[in-house]
Amino acid sequence: MGAGQYLPPLFSVAPMMDWTDNHYRTLARLISKHSWLYTEMLAAETIVYQQGNLDRFLAYSPQQHPIVLQIGGSNLDNLAKATELATAYGYDEINFNCGCPSPRVAGHGCFGVRLMLDPKFVGEAMSVIAANTNVPVSVKCRIGVDDHDSYNELCDFIYKVSSLSPTEHFIIHSRKALLNGISPAENRRIPPIKYEYYFALLRDFPNLKFTINGGINCIDEVNLALKEGAHGVMVGRAAYNNPWSVLGHVDSEIYGAPRSGLTRRQVLEQYQIYGDGILGTYGNNRPNVRDVIKPLLGFFYSEPGNGLWKRKADAAFQHCTTIKSFFKETLVAIPDTVLDSPITEAPAGRQDLFANTKGLLPPPYERREQEVAYA
Template sequence: MVNSAGHALFASLTSVVLKNFIYWHIKHSRKLYWYSHKCLCYKESIMVATRYPPPWFSVAPMMDCTDNHYRTLARLISKHAWLYTEMIAAETIVFQKGDLDRFLAFGPEQHPIVLQIGGNDLDNLAKATQLANPYGYDEINFNCGCPSPRVAGKGCFGARLMLDPKFVAEAMSVIAANTNVPVSVKCRIGVDNRDSYNELCDFIYKVSSQSPTKHFIIHSRKALLNGISPKENRSIPPLKYEYYYALVRDFPHLRFTINGGINTIAEVNAAQTEGAYGVMVGRAAYSNSWNLLGHVDSAIYGAPPSGITRRQVLEKYQVYGDSVLGIYGPKPHIREVIKPVFGLFYSQPGFGLWKRKADAAFQYCKTIKSFFEETLVAFPDSVLDSPIVEAPQGFPDVFANSKSLLPPSYIVREEELLYAFREEGQSEYSH
């Protein structure tokens, strides 16, 4: 008979052997798993990279903002910024498949463009991806960051999905299996009291190790799902850029884009100087589009200044606007098409008068051309005909300071290795 000491020694040796076996199996089977995906993803990445510059700068997906109208105007200002759609629910795509142009169509000039979808049903995510493929998006992004109660409520999706990384990995695998373009995840740094750096790393580790996801867009605030508004969720939770830069440090094989609280080109450049792969800007790119997007091509991508003026942009936008007015019956209304134009004149002389003229013109103008003829007289020629000036300064030291706050390096815990081993084994047997 084996005595108790023998039992203890046997258990200890078994534990060591098991750990080593798990580590070896994960390391080598994952190599095979990633090799099969790497060939496809590499071809896709090369295909996109040769067509367009990298996503060093992108405009965040924003509900009721980054629609076709805004993206058309944005592309007239910047040729290189990556544009995102509004989040479109997978169910919307599936159940509106007879009217898909209304939700998915875009002009060819909008490339490079990313479709962001949301959802919590794998079948619908697969179908939605398949239905979106003919439109030719350059990437598909999965929303794991929206804190809106309509989206992130119990049983829904958005930021709440960060609490279920297993499902997110499955969703990303399903999306990737149904498209031939790269896929990415947009998420927060945490949700409610699940906001430690290790918990964020666990989410990144599980999703990236169990799906083809290699690119994460990180909104550097956590989401509060306690009933505060989406607007409050963009200001009340504190920014923690140190979490973003710690991810860059701890997952060097992945790509991370930083998002949240970045408002100027100087801050974009500062974030990249500190090691950010890409920078995503939201509200500032919408409300102050001329002063922000106007500098992207030259300051971020090194292109020569375009010399374009607001008047030239509006002349081209007018042609687009008049071509889409009423294309879906009463929609879009002239007010919807003009909405993005406000960002061209942020804080400019004549802006207040122009808004008053616009409010009146909405009542009787039937075309974008007549609207501009009625309202643009509010601006002096110096505003309409001056090219973009030097980029305004920001607060570039904010990211340098974050480097002194980095949390300790992430170490994959034993339970995470077991999780990856178990999921990998299930995946192998399911095939």
Template sequence: MKPLKFPHRSHGDRLPSYNHYRTLARLISKHAWLYTEMITAETIVHQKDNLDRFLAYSPEQHPIVLQIGGSNLESLAKATELANEYHYDEINFNCGCPSSKVAGHGCFGVRLMLDPMFVGEAMSVIAANTDVPVTVKCRIGVDDHDSYNELCDFIYKVSSLSPTRHFIIHSRKALLNGISPAENRSIPPLKYEYFYGLLRDFPDLRFTINGGITCIGEVNAAIRAGAHGVMVGRAAYNNPWQTLGHVDSTIYGKPSSSLTRRQILGKYQVYGDSVLGKYGQKPNVRDVVKPLLHLFYSEPGNGLWKRKADTAFRHCTTIKSFFEETLRAIPDSVLDSPVGETPVGRDELFADINSLLPPPYEVREQELLYA
């Protein structure tokens, strides 16, 4: 899975994701902003005759953000132009991915934080080839380049050199010393004070917070502390019912879908059976069902449901037959109950944030001119 966004009520929540997961997410929440997984500009350019496989999505997925990566200006320009046909609501440039294939061999993702001049130029190129808003997703630093001033230099240069006015900040630095992407989501400490320092020092820009936020109660806490938006990834994937089920009412003040899990699965079955084998052997039943495996997180029958799923993957050829074989493990009370009360989360997460802020950033114009 890649990003979901829960920003400010006027804009939405954000969540990175692949197509099947986004279909499930939209059945649960009508208003959260959904992100695609990161797609490289080179892939879009090289697959220009097969773009539906990479860029197509159902109209119900709006609002949706295309997340792209790359380090070649010509490819970024062409990829943006090709993507226009798919009418995404926003284009996000990934400067936060720490994987060795991306930041190492690929020399993009989070490694681009070390070259803000290029990022500014890239964002100008992307913006010049689209009419939708453009944003940057980044970390708070890379390896030893992790001071608050270095983060501010990056934000200042990119925003000064391009039309970028919105940054999604993963509040951990990235370590490019061989640890895995999963470890990069847990080993570097969270520094929310850096994020809230950016809000203070760049009042004309918008900032969405990302990293370590596990439920809607914590989303609300971040917004109350001043965040313009909140991006939730792992929590929305690992517990979609409890996380996404509260988004519309709690974050946006809109009526929730009021669908039960049984009703959602009925709608998802229609979708799933319609896309099986669309690209030869793919997607198969396992691919389509994968986003559902956490739908009953912590509920009675969850363990048995997953064991039945492992068996059913071996022979079921339709989503309907898969459900008929496996859903008997889940009690009717779980399948037919509405989403529960809003999880509170950690009230103290941002309680003392103002006392922890780093010293104010002082803009150094010469750095912009001579970097």
């Protein structure tokens, strides 16, 4: 396919392990036609060692474009082979994970955010990935790791990776990662956000593209970031926990498309067709009804009947064997006014989100050319 066929990634949904699977991406695309969707991180080893079962991990419907595959790993041979195998599936971009602080990732074979401490390797990895695909490549990273959290260290990473590889796009989670003693959830909350680092990167690397990530929770705040000069905005858990309110405004408020008039009932009717068609296709009763319904658990966020619907869902999981029967049993909890109303006005966001950023910008980065070759 190729990224050039689609509108630019002004808005994207973050890759989230155990969350942004095929089911969620199907739901997201039913709501928004233009959002850029990322897969869960797939380890290069998984792709290489599952060559006889790749559809389970890499297949998706054509409607999910534009879609980005995120891969992780620390073995160049496996990264090369995994990219080669994935290229046949026609993803629009390949993204390399240098930002996940999960012990399952960062603590195993130097995956994830630990790689920020080795920019020379990341540059080599990105070169290998780029050599085995015909689509753009990108890196998702934090602004630092543990005590390696100065702006100059972040710039060293960006400069070295972009100098040693064809990488021109970086997704910047504007928090550093703490690798010892706190959980991934705490890593999304405890380290302070430093948006000033992101906006300084725009200043110091005008030939690169940067997407901002972290702490942006609604479309109003996305537009505020874009007005401040962000090349693109990535939203994570807000787009999962409240997909209707967040994704439902992307096409009209971010990309300027006419409002679709889409209702929740129409989305559910299409999702039911998808869900009943995929049940059990992986074998051993997977995916099951609970798997397919999981992305919908925030679909009625803060709406009348939401609590009752969730209680009915818990009961229905015990015996429903089709999505149709699940909806028949549970949707009686949701008023018709909720099911049949199109998306309402976008909620207001925090107007002071970037208020002090310009005054906090660090001094301009001074490139140290000689360090690139010896990083």
